[in-house]
Structures are given as C-alpha cells and as structure tokens.
Amino acid sequence: MANTLFDKIWDAHVVQNVEDGPTQLYIDRLYCHEVTSPQAFAGMRARGLKCFRPDHIYCMPDHNTPTHDQDKPIEDPVSRTQVDTLAKNAADFGLEHFGMMDKRNGIIHVVGPERGLTLPGMTIVCGDSHTSTHGAMGAVAFGIGTSEVEMVLASQCILQARPKTMRIRIEGELKKGVTAKDVALYMMSKMTTSGATGYFVEYAGAVVRNLTMEGRLTLCNLSIEMGARGGMVAPDETTFAYIKGREHAPKGEAWDKAVAYWKTLKSDEDAVFDKEVQFDAADIEPMITYGTNPGMGMGITQSVPMMEGMSEQAKISYTKSLDYMGFRPGESLLGKKIDYVFLGACTNGRIEDFRAFASIAKGRRKAEHVVAWLVPGSWMVDAQIREEGLDKVLEEAGFEIRQPGCSACLAMNDDKIPAGKYSVSTSNRNFEGRQGPGARTMLASPLVAAAAAVTGVITDPRTLL
Amino acid sequence: MKQKFDIITSTCVPLPLENVDTDQIIPARFLKATTREEKFFGDNLFRDWRYHADGSLNKDFVLNDPTYSGQILVAGKNFGSGSSREHAAWAIAGYGFRVVVSSFFADIHKNNELNNFVLPVVVSEPFLAELFASIKENPKMEVEVNLPEQTITNKATGKSEHFEINGYKKHCLMNGLDDIDFLLTNKDKIEAWEEASR
Numbered sequence: 001m002a003n004t005l006f007d008k009i010w011d012a013h014v015v016q017n018v019e020d021g022p023t024q025l026y027i028d029r030l031y032c033h034e035v036t037s038p039q040a041f042a043g044m045r046a047r048g049l050k051c052f053r054p055d056h057i058y059c060m061p062d063h064n065t066p067t068h069d070q071d072k073p074i075e076d077p078v079s080r081t082q083v084d085t086l087a088k089n090a091a092d093f094g095l096e097h098f099g100m101m102d103k104r105n106g107i108i109h110v111v112g113p114e115r116g117l118t119l120p121g122m123t124i125v126c127g128d129s130h131t132s133t134h135g136a137m138g139a140v141a142f143g144i145g146t147s148e149v150e151m152v153l154a155s156q157c158i159l160q161a162r163p164k165t166m167r168i169r170i171e172g173e174l175k176k177g178v179t180a181k182d183v184a185l186y187m188m189s190k191m192t193t194s195g196a197t198g199y200f201v202e203y204a205g206a207v208v209r210n211l212t213m214e215g216r217l218t219l220c221n222l223s224i225e226m227g228a229r230g231g232m233v234a235p236d237e238t239t240f241a242y243i244k245g246r247e248h249a250p251k252g253e254a255w256d257k258a259v260a261y262w263k264t265l266k267s268d269e270d271a272v273f274d275k276e277v278q279f280d281a282a283d284i285e286p287m288i289t290y291g292t293n294p295g296m297g298m299g300i301t302q303s304v305p306m307m308e309g310m311s312e313q314a315k316i317s318y319t320k321s322l323d324y325m326g327f328r329p330g331e332s333l334l335g336k337k338i339d340y341v342f343l344g345a346c347t348n349g350r351i352e353d354f355r356a357f358a359s360i361a362k363g364r365r366k367a368e369h370v371v372a373w374l375v376p377g378s379w380m381v382d383a384q385i386r387e388e389g390l391d392k393v394l395e396e397a398g399f400e401i402r403q404p405g406c407s408a409c410l411a412m413n414d415d416k417i418p419a420g421k422y423s424v425s426t427s428n429r430n431f432e433g434r435q436g437p438g439a440r441t442m443l444a445s446p447l448v449a450a451a452a453a454v455t456g457v458i459t460d461p462r463t464l465l
Numbered sequence: 466m467k468q469k470f471d472i473i474t475s476t477c478v479p480l481p482l483e484n485v486d487t488d489q490i491i492p493a494r495f496l497k498a499t500t501r502e503e504k505f506f507g508d509n510l511f512r513d514w515r516y517h518a519d520g521s522l523n524k525d526f527v528l529n530d531p532t533y534s535g536q537i538l539v540a541g542k543n544f545g546s547g548s549s550r551e552h553a554a555w556a557i558a559g560y561g562f563r564v565v566v567s568s569f570f571a572d573i574h575k576n577n578e579l580n581n582f583v584l585p586v587v588v589s590e591p592f593l594a595e596l597f598a599s600i601k602e603n604p605k606m607e608v609e610v611n612l613p614e615q616t617i618t619n620k621a622t623g624k625s626e627h628f629e630i631n632g633y634k635k636h637c638l639m640n641g642l643d644d645i646d647f648l649l650t651n652k653d654k655i656e657a658w659e660e661a662s663r
Contacts, residue, residue, distance in 0.1 A: 015658045016651070021633025024648070026658055036550065038499035047645070052655070064497065078497040085499045129549040129573060143573055145551035147580035147643070155648040157655055161631070163572075193484055194543040197572055227546060229572055293484050293546070313541055313594075317483045410493040410548075419518055431488040431547060433513050 002268035004165050005234050006200045009140045009265065013123045015157055022159040027056070028122040030152045031108045032095070034061040034086040035412070036127030040150035041089040051093045053156040058117060059090040060098040062107045063412045065405035067375050070100050079413065093153070106378020106404045109133040109346035113217060114380050116246030120235035120262040125152060130346045130428065131230070132223040136216035137243070138235030138265050140200070143224060163229040164198055164274035167267070169205035172281035177462040179356065180215035181348060181426065181445035183207065184222035185287035185297040187279060193295040197227030199275065202267060207281050208233055213242040214352035221347045222428055225294040234266040286461055288333060289430050289443040292321040296430070300448065300460050303332050324432055325440050326420075333442070333458045340423040341372040341453040342435070343446055345409035348426035349377025351384045353446040358390045360450035360464050366398035367456030373415055374399055375407040397454070411436045424452040468582050470638040473563050474609045474620075476535035478527055479600045485540055486547035487574060489514060491556040498552075506552055507559025528560075532604045536563040539596055539608075543567075544585075545574025554581040564610050566617065568593045579634055580643065586610060586617050586628045595622060612639060 003011070015024040032040075037059070044051070051057060064079035074080035083100065090097035098104040104115060109130050112118040120138035125131060127149045134141035144158065151158050170183060188195075201223055203216075211219065216233045223231030233239075240259055243249045250258040267273075285299040298305070304322070306329045307315055322328065343349075343357050354376065366372055374394065376382040382404060385391050391401050408415040409427035411434070417423045419438025426449050427434075430441035442458070451461035495509045514526045522529050538557065544567040545553060554577035557565065565578060566586045578585045588596070599606050599621040606621040612635060618625040630638075637643060 012662070015654050018633050018647075021631050024651070024654070026655065026662075035496050039501045039551075042500065043645075049649075052652070063493075082497050082499055127549060127551075129547065131549075143549035145549055145554070145573060145577035145580060147551060147645075148576070151644050151648055154645055155652065155655060157648055159633075159644045159647070160576075193546050194569060194571070197543070197569070224547075227543070227571055293486065295484075313481060313483060316481065317541065320482070410488075412493050412496065429486075429488065429547060431486045433492055434488050437492070437513055438518060 002270040002272065004267040004271045004273060005138070005202055005232060005265055006140060006165050009121055009123065010162065018159065022161045024157050025123060025160055027125050027152050027156055027158055029117060029124040030057045030149070031112060031124070031126035031131070032057065032059040032086065032149065033063055033108050033126070033128060034082045035063045036146050037089065037149055038082065038085050040146050040153055041093065043150045044093070044153055049154050051095065051153050054094045056156060057095045057153070058098070059086055059095050060105055060108055060111060061086050061100060063406045063410065065100055066413050067373065067402035067405055067407050067415055070403045103379045106380065107346045107349060107406055109221065110349055110377030110381065113137055114246065114378060116243055116249035119243065119249070120239060120265050125158060129224045130221050132228065133217050133221040133346055135223065135230050135232035136213065136220040138232060138239055138262065140230060140232065142230040163200040166196060166199040166201045166275040166277065167273045168201055168203050169278045170203070170207035170281060171205045171278065172207065174207055174281045174284065177286050177447055177465055178284050179445045179447060180211055180218040182284055182287045184219050185289065185294070185443060186284045188222065188225050188295045189287070189297040190279070191226045191295070193225060193293045194227040196223065199228050201228045201231040203231060203233050209236070212352060213238055214350040217350065218347055222294070225428060235262045286445060286448050288448060288458065290325060290327055290333060292324055292430055292432050294429060294443060296321065297443065300334065300458070303330050304328065306330055334460065336422070336458045337456060338424050338452050338458060339369070339371065339421040340417050341370055341449050342375070342408040342423060342425040342427060343449055344373070344375030344377065344407055345427035346377065347428045348446050349375060349381065351381050353426065354381070354385050354390050356446040357450040358393045360447060360461060361397040361399060361454060362393050364397055364454040366453055370453055370456050372399055372453050373402060373408055375402045376404045378404050408435050410434060417441070424449050424458070467641040467643065469641040470582060470584060470612050472609065472611045472613070473536055474607050475537050476605055477537040477539045477600050477608055478533045478535055479597055480527055480538060480540045481597050483541035484543045484546055487545055487550050487553040488547055490545065490553040491550065496550060496552050501555060503555065503559035505559070506556040507561065510556040510560040536561060537566060537608055537610065538562045538564070539566045539600065541567065542569040544570050546571040549573040551577045551580070554578045554583055558583050566593070566596065579638070582638060584610065584612065584638065588617060588626050588628065592619070592624065592626050595619060595624065
C-alpha cells in the first residue's frame with residue numbers, strides 16, 4: 001500500500017492501538033525545558049517512578065535565560081528557581097542537561113538539529129508547541145502538554161489520536177527578498193490559525209526542495225500557527241549534508257546505514273493525503289502581520305483588510321484586535337514608526353537569519369530611536385556569527401549581539417516590550433501581551449526586521465537590497 | 466485533579482470571542498511556577514483581560530460580571546490556539562470550570578483539558594450561536610452536559626446535540642483514571658516494541 005512520509009514514521013512507532021481510543025506511540029526523543037517540565041517531574045516523584053529510558057531525554061533551560069550576564073545568577077528569583085529546578089530534576093533522574101553557559105545550550109529547537117540529536121525518521125516531543133520545528137529534518141515532531149511530558153518520562157510512550165495528513169506544495173521560485181518566513185506567514189494568512197488543525201502537514205514542491213535546512217526549520221516551526229499538529233519535509237541531500245559530522249550524528253558504517261534508511265523516508269508516488277493544498281511562490285511578497293494572531297498577515301505593500309463580509313462574531317474579534325494594535329482597516333503600514341526590533345527565537349535565530357539581517361545592516365546605521373535585540377538561537381549560532389565576522393558588521397551598524405535564549409519571543413526573561421510600543425519581531429506569535437503586557441507585535445522576516453531597524457519605520461526590504 | 470465526570474448541569478459564562486489563544490488564558494509570566502497550585506493558576510485565568518494594566522478590575526470583562534457564573538465556559542471557535550502550555554488547562558480547572566463549549570478547539574489544548582478532567586465539548590456553529598443568544602437572554606439558563614450519553618442540552622430551547630469523545634478517554638474521565646495509569650500497565654508491550662525495532 002502507498003504511504004505518506006508521515007504514515008511511514010508513525011506506523012514504525014506504534015506500540016499498540018488502544019481499542020476505541022488513541023495510539024500508544026513510542027518516542028525516540030523527549031526534549032525538556034524548564035517551563036513545562038517541573039510539574040511532570042513532581043508527578044514522577046509523587047508516583048515514585050524513575051524515567052523509563054533516560055538516555056532518550058535531553059534537558060536545557062531556554063525560556064527564562066537572560067540574554068546578558070549569563071555567567072551570573074539570574075536576577076529574578078522565580079526564574080532562577082525554575083532554571084535550577086530543571087538542573088536538579090535532570091541530575092536526580094539521570095538525564096543529560098545542557099545548562100546555561102554550557103556551549104551546547106540554546107533554544108531547544110535550535111540545539112536539537114544543530115547537535116545532530118534530531119534525526120530523520122524519529123518521533124520527537126517536547127512540552128512546547130514549536131516542537132514542530134524538528135519536522136524539517138524528516139521527523140514526526142509535535143508539542144505536548146505537561147501531563148504528556150510525564151507520560152513520556154514514565155514510559156517513553158505517549159497516547160495520541162492519529163492526525164489526518166495534509167500536503168502543502170509550494171511551487172515556483174521565490175522572488176527577491178522573500179524568505180521561508182514570508183512563505184509561512186503567507187500560508188497562515190490564507191489558511192488562518194486553525195486551517196490545519198487536526199492535520200500533520202508535509203511541505204513539498206520546488207520552493208521547499210530549494211530551501212536550506214535553516215529555511216525548512218523556519219517553515220516547520222510555524223506549522224503550529226496554522227493549528228497543525230506538526231509539519232515535516234522529506235529528508236534529502238540538503239538534510240544529509242546538514243547532519244553529517246554533527247556531534248550526535250551517526251558516524252562511519254552507521255552513517256551509511258542511516259542514510260540508506262533515510263532515503264526511504266518520502267511519500268510514495270501514489271500516496272493519498274486527506275487534504276492537498278498548493279501555493280504559488282509568485283504570489284508571495286515580504287510579509288508583515290497587522291493583528292493579534294499570526295494568521296493576520298499581509299504583503300508589506302498591502303493595506304489592513306476591511307471588515308466587509310465578516311460575520312458579526314468575527315467582527316467583534318477583529319475590532320478588538322485592531323484596537324489593540326492601534327491600526328485601522330484600509331491603512332498601509334509602510335512608513336509607520338516602530339520602537340523595537342527583535343531578531344531571534346526558534347523561528348529565526350539561526351545563522352542564516354543573522355546573515356540576512358546583516359546583509360541589510362551592512363554599511364547602514366541602526367535608527368537612533370529603535371531598540372534592537374539580536375539574540376542568537378544558541379551558543380553554536382553565536383560562535384558561527386563571530387567566525388563569519390557578522391558581529392563586526394552588526395556592531396559597526398550600531399547593533400549588539402546578546403546571549404542565547406527564547407528572549408523577547410515570549411518575554412519570560414527581562415526582554416519585554418513596553419506597553420503600547422511597536423515591535424517588529426522575527427518570532428512566531430503576535431498575540432496580545434506576548435512580548436510583554438500591552439506590547440504591539442508585528443511578525444516579519446529577518447530582512448523586514450533589519451529594514452525596520454535601520455530606517456526606524458516599516459520599510460519594504462526590497463528597496464534596500 | 467482527578468474528579469470523576471458524569472452529568473453536569475450548570476449556568477454558563479459566555480466568551481463570544483474567536484481564536485482565544487493560551488497566552489490570553491494564562492500569560493507567560495505566570496508560567497514560572499514549579500508547582501501545580503490550582504488556586505494560583507485559577508486566580509490568573511485571563512489575567513490581562515480581567516485586570517487593567519494598573520491592577521484594577523476590568524468591570525467590562527465577563528468573569529468580573531456577577532450576572533454570569535457557572536461551571537461551563539462557552540467560547541467562540543478555535544479556542545486554545547497557540548502555545549502548548551498545560552497551565553492554561555490548570556487555570557481553567559483552577560477557576561472552577563468543568564466544561565468548555567466551543568465549535569472548534571486547538572489540538573494540544575484540547576488534550577490538555579482532557580488530561581485535567583475538564584471536558585471540551587465541540588458543538589455545531591448554529592448550536593453555539595443559539596447558546597450565546599440563550600445566555601444573553603437569560604443568564605440563569607442552564608446547560609446539561611451528559612458524558613455517559615455524550616449529549617449537550619440547551620435547557621432554554623430544549624435543543625440537544627451529540628458530541629464526540631473516544632471510548633477510552635470517556636472511560637478515563639468517568640472513572641478518574643489518567644493516561645499514566647494506563648501506560649504503566651503495559652511496559653511489557655513497550656519492551657517488546659523496542660526489541661522488535663532494534
């Protein structure tokens with residue numbers, strides 16, 4: 001029978017199908033960060049349990065970590081307790097832990113792939129909705145709740161209903177200044193934040209094949225913002241070249257064996273998906289969001305949509321959203337003054353994102369009134385930035401590179417956007433208060449963020465390329 | 466936490482907004498707790514909608530309106546989108562809701578509710594619209610959620626709808642069992658899978 005890529009990996013991990021219930025799925029990797037794991041470990045203690053397969057589990061703090069002075073104790077005592085609790089839990093349960101200042105530390109979704117811990121064909125979970133990122137490597141990866149983290153700690157298994165499958169093809173060739181982030185924001189604007197709920201998405205088509213690994217990671221990262229359970233890309237030479245030689249990647253004979261298997265991980269020619277969607281790269285321009293969910297995005301030269309044709313209930317939500325942002329239907333965002341720029345997060349905190357940002361910053365200066373936070377996704381990304389001399393380019397333009405972590409994506413550390421201020425952010429969510437109470441977030445690519453940072457207003461990056 | 470679920474008849478709290486995300490249900494700054502205290506999370510449910518920036522009560526928000534109370538939260542479509550934070554389900558349960566009714570739920574949040582013995586009930590768009598209307602007309606009207614029969618009834622109009630839940634999860638809710646209880650009973654199957662896939 002013809003199978004999709006998703007079917008092949010899922011089926012290979014079924015321990016049993018519970019009668020009139022979910023599937024018991026074996027999990028190859030559990031990643032734990034400090035925010036969604038403490039109550040799971042507490043539950044394990046309360047039940048007197050040990051981890052069933054501790055060598056399948058990796059822990060690292062990322063949400064609370066400050067982006068400066070990481071060598072000193074965290075100032076906020078509550079954040080510090082949460083980070084320390086993860087270290088203690090990892091030690092008590094015998095789990096690998098990449099603590100703050102450890103050169104392996106960073107945002108869990110950046111670290112997994114770059115360390116070769118995330119590999120094609122795996123099942124991967126983490127108490128974090130952006131676990132979908134890892135699907136870019138050809139894995140079935142999805143976010144879970146804390147009770148489910150506890151399930152995996154206890155049994156290396158999870159109970160899940162089998163999702164439906166969707167294939168999204170993006171055909172054609174991306175235009176100048178259009179990145180993986182724009183593709184994702186464009187798809188969300190068409191599909192809405194619930195358009196893929198209940199589905200596991202496979203991204204395919206010429207655009208996806210031609211994306212770098214970093215681009216694919218960005219694309220899969222944002223799957224959850226369409227409601228998808230996860231997103232994935234079939235592994236290919238780009239994937240294998242990315243993985244080869246990484247710390248935890250198979251070596252020698254094991255490498256050849258692994259690649260031979262990974263090459264079988266693609267949807268069969270005649271595989272049937274529950275839903276197929278197609279987009280044309282020619283329709284996509286640099287994107288920006290104007291509202292308070294990631295589906296409220298538009299091409300940067302377009303205007304905020306009018307309310308005509310919306311249901312009464314939708315109008316209430318739409319009005320609330322625009323009021324929060326301080327925008328009006330029909331207005332253009334180009335030329336709007338902005339206050340903050342954030343480059344980073346598991347969405348756009350990789351080396352390619354810093355290269356893109358630097359390509360616009362080079363030879364220009366940060367606008368005087370703009371506060372810019374440039375936060376690498378990991379120490380490894382930080383090292384590469386310095387190796388390539390991007391730090392010099394950015395410093396000359398008036399930017400400073402901070403220390404790795406989730407940072408202003410959800411503002412659990414000190415990096416909070418003040419109430420009422422406008423932020424152009426490369427992160428993944430523009431929800432009310434996401435970057436701090438009252439903060440107004442506009443999601444965009446690193447190119448759009450850089451263009452805003454050097455001009456101080458919303459600017460089409462194509463005019464600066 | 467493990468409250469057995471059977472039939473719940475209650476008045477409702479209406480929240481006729483769409484795409485209510487988990488950042489609104491419980492903002493990120495309340496995720497720093499390392500324990501699962503229901504009161505803490507319940508007190509901070511919809512924190513930034515319940516309180517103004519200066520800490521004063523937002524009298525316009527439904528949770529602060531004494532007209533509405535009950536164990537059933539009724540919300541617009543795509544409830545619980547965004548982050549996987551189970552803290553959102555803890556906040557809903559901690560506040561005292563046992564049921565959330567909507568025409569559409571985000572996947573991860575729906576699982577999180579079920580794992581905390583809060584029942585997500587998916588109803589049709591017309592049923593939801595009528596329910597909002599009924600509550601508006603008479604805030605004291607009641608809804609019956611019958612898990613054994615898998616029905617929800619708007620007692621103002623008498624209209625009833627069937628809702629879906631898989632047999633396994635229904636059994637768990639009705640008997641106060643969780644998934645870990647189940648998984649711990651089949652370690653032999655897990656080891657057999659590991660052996661077979663070596």
